[in-house]
Amino acid sequence: LAKTTQPISMDSYEGQEVNITCSHNNIATNDYITWYQQFPSQGPRFIIQGYKTKVTNEVASLFIPADRKSSTLSLPRVSLSDTAVYYCLVGPGGATNKLIFGTGTLLAVQP
Amino acid sequence: EAGVTQFPSHSVIEKGQTVTLRCDPISGHDNLYWYRRVMGKEIKFLLHFVKESKQDESGMPNNRFLAERTGGTYSTLKVQPAELEDSGVYFCASSQALGQEKETQYFGPGTRLLVL
Numbered sequence A: 001l002a003k004t005t006q007p008i009s010m011d012s013y014e015g016q017e018v019n020i021t022c023s024h025n026n027i028a029t030n031d032y033i034t035w036y037q038q039f040p041s042q043g044p045r046f047i048i049q050g051y052k053t054k055v056t057n058e059v060a061s062l063f064i065p066a067d068r069k070s071s072t073l074s075l076p077r078v079s080l081s082d083t084a085v086y087y088c089l090v091g092p093g094g095a096t097n098k099l100i101f102g103t104g105t106l107l108a109v110q111p
Numbered sequence B: 001e002a003g004v005t006q007f008p009s010h011s012v013i014e015k016g017q018t019v020t021l022r023c024d025p026i027s028g029h030d031n032l033y034w035y036r037r038v039m040g041k042e043i044k045f046l047l048h049f050v051k052e053s054k055q056d057e058s059g060m061p062n063n064r065f066l067a068e069r070t071g072g073t074y075s076t077l078k079v080q081p082a083e084l085e086d087s088g089v090y091f092c093a094s095s096q097a098l099g100q101e102k103e104t105q106y107f108g109p110g111t112r113l114l115v116l
Helices: none
Strands: A009-013 A018-023 A031-038 A045-050 A053-056 A061-064 A070-075 A084-092 A105-110 B005-007 B010-013 B019-024 B031-038 B044-050 B053-056 B065-068 B075-079 B088-095 B111-115
Touching: A009 A018, A018 A084, A018 A105, A031 A061, A045 A053, A045 A061, A045 A070, A070 A084, B005 B088, B010 B019, B019 B088, B019 B111, B031 B075, B044 B065
Parallel strands: A009 A105, B010 B111
Antiparallel strands: A018 A070, A031 A045, A031 A084, A053 A061, A061 A070, A084 A105, B005 B019, B019 B075, B031 B044, B031 B088, B044 B053, B065 B075, B088 B111
16 A cells, blocks of 8 residues: 655645645555545544546645646635644555555644 | 444543443445554554455454444444553544445544553
8 A cells, every 4th residue: 555745744824725745656556545634532534535637626626646646635725623634545446445544744724 | 414423432441451442334334444543653444344244354453352343233342351552542434335436434533542
């Protein structure tokens, strides 16, 4: 399963766009890229998933370059409530569905 | 629609005692997963049920841990006897049937276990 590398922490201010980049140099052909968010005292929550190019939903956008060796989670106009740990996960679909969590990125949004 | 629920939310026990954690997945979800995070470490996979069958239990740390999912609905994770290093947060997650490109796992709030 592909290993991921992401910054340990990031700071931002309310209203700014935040981009969190994740490296996954040994991503496999059948691997998907998934981002989860976790608030204190809660379980992780799915944010977005993609395979290639760009994916956008009501919460975030996910940018994946052609070589798929990295991905960037983009959060538009963050608020204080977006302060959380964000995990980048890479893994195949199908029978192997366990999630491999890394250390995640602690995003701290300040007023 | 109710989410994944876990019981208890917290448990404090002494070393050597037994603790049973329960997870109720989202109704209709065939896949059920157990994960845990011990202090200062990353969230680690423990095992995966498909309905009542264990699909993957490669993450179970040792034979003091026993997971069951009788009837393919709720699941229990029993630790017997508990050791100090078992302290941590135990998460349960569920998802719909396999075969989809990469199903979303929905996590419960976790059970915080402290072994003294």
